[in-house]
Amino acid sequence: MVYFFIRFIAASDKLWFMLEMYSFVDYFTIPPSFVSIYLDRTWIGLRFLxxxxxxxxxxxxxxxxxxxxxxxxxxxxxxxxxxxxxxxxxxxxxxxxxxxxxxxxxxxxxxxxxxxxxxxxxxxxxxxxxxxxxxxxxxxxxxxxxxxxxx
The missing domain is CATH 1.10.287 (Helix Hairpins)
Known part of the structure; x- marks a missing residue:
């Protein structure tokens, strides 16, 4: 998540950053990590991305x-x-x-x-x-x- 924010701050075009492939990988992999910690459960999810x-x-x-x-x-x-x-x-x-x-x-x-x-x-x-x-x-x-x- 820290890496995502560093890349966001360093990006010259914020809109392009939000729409690039690696940002979508982060969208699908970072939130489920926090949900699994909160629920104290693990699931397969999209971590493979x-x-x-x-x-x-x-x-x-x-x-x-x-x-x-x-x-x-x-x-x-x-x-x-x-x-x-x-x-x-x-x-x-x-x-x-x-x-x-x-x-x-x-x-x-x-x-x-x-x-x-x-x-x-x-x-x-x-x-x-x-x-x-x-x-x-x-x-x-x-x-x-x-x-x-x-x-």
Whole structure:
């Protein structure tokens, strides 16, 4: 939250700051943290959206003069986008599978976040061991669209 306010104060265009992607990540991840502290409960929520922050790593590495050539900068950007999309998609699958089908309030599958990351990597690499799979309709639908966009 402190980082959000520092970025807000440092922003030259406050409206643009309020509408950029990283601000939306903060909108969806900061308030639920305080609600969970207040209610003394935890839930899955949208914490997985914080993985989108990994897309700023190449900028930081470039600022620190670790990445100097344009090809290394581009490669770091590509890898960071790839990893952040994978981790975010795994979070969506984690949320959908642990919540169950919303139409029947049934069929939840208790999967850990890292099991969902494993499932997504195995599925995207077309190995598909079959040890983990989507049970819910929304999980399967999301996976189909993710695979179509990913291919």
């Amino acid at each position: 914080r993985a989108l922050r990994l897309m700023t790593v190449p900028d930081i590495l470039q600022y620190l003069n670790i990445l100097k050539t344009s090809s290394s900068i581009r490669l770091a950007q590509l890898v960071s986008i790839f990893i952040s999309v994978w981790l975010t998609a795994a979070g969506i699958i984690h949320l959908l599978e642990n919540s169950g089908d919303p139409f029947e309030f049934a069929n939840p599958q208790p999967l850990s976040y890292w099991t969902c990351v494993y499932f997504l990597i195995v599925t995207m690499s077309t190995v598909g061991y079959g040890d983990v799979y989507c049970n819910t309709i929304l999980g399967r639908t999301f996976l189909v669209f993710f695979l179509l966009v990913g291919l």
